[in-house]
Amino acid sequence: xxxxxxxxxxxxxxxxxxxxxxxxxxxxxxxxxxxxxxxxxxxxxxxxxxxxxxxxxxxxxxxxxxxxxxxxxxxxxxxxxxxxxxxxxxxxxxxxxxxxxxxxxxxxxxxxxxxxxxxxxxxxxxxxxxxxxxxxxxxxxxxxxxxxxxxxxxxxxxxxxxxxxxxxxxxxxxxxxxxxxxxxxxxxxxx
Numbered sequence: 139x140x141x142x143x144x145x146x147x148x149x150x151x152x153x154x155x156x157x158x159x160x161x162x163x164x165x166x167x168x169x170x171x172x173x174x175x176x177x178x179x180x181x182x183x184x185x186x187x188x189x190x191x192x193x194x195x196x197x198x199x200x201x202x203x204x205x206x207x208x209x210x211x212x213x214x215x216x217x218x219x220x221x222x223x224x225x226x227x228x229x230x231x232x233x234x235x236x237x238x239x240x241x242x243x244x245x246x247x248x249x250x251x252x253x254x255x256x257x258x259x260x261x262x263x264x265x266x267x268x269x270x271x272x273x274x275x276x277x278x279x280x281x282x283x284x285x286x287x288x289x290x291x292x293x294x295x296x297x298x299x300x301x302x303x304x305x306x307x308x309x310x311x312x313x314x315x316x317x318x319x320x321x322x323x324x325x326x327x328x329x
Contacts, residue, residue, distance in 0.1 A: 142204035144237055156220045158249050159188035179261030184239060186251030
């Protein structure tokens with residue numbers, strides 16, 4: 139039975155056990171490793187939800203095909219198996235599910251799931267080199283005009299070349315302050 143359940147869990151990424159909960163397989167996205175210049179592969183891990191425990195109809199069709207029985211027999215058989223698992227948890231308080239993890243009850247009587255190991259995805263890190271293209275041209279929309287990045291750089295540089303009046307005003311203010319200070323000093327020195 140467990141190989142069929144493992145197969146369903148890995149194909150559909152969830153398995154509901156009535157009266158116990160649902161085991162999910164969740165995907166963690168790929169990550170960038172800048173220091174080693176690589177992209178780490180995505181990973182997979184188990185997650186347990188003890189509140190949702192109703193299997194869908196496709197699950198029973200899968201079990202019926204896997205065990206080569208009728209669908210109503212698969213429903214009855216799976217519910218009996220789930221009841222036996224619940225009884226085993228009440229009696230022994232732990233169930234080892236090979237390849238997946240352990241299901242147990244804590245001190246409060248809540249069902250707890252612990253994985254044995256992370257799921258092997260057989261994916262390897264991919265080398266990643268940063269590419270900086272300096273002499274490329276692409277179009278962009280500025281307001282309602284479509285221009286290239288080279289045209290836009292030229293426009294921005296033209297506007298940056300004429301700020302002479304902005305940089306000279308500081309010089310004029312400094313000269314005015316020096317002149318006023320000189321006049322005040324001479325007036326004070328003569329009196």
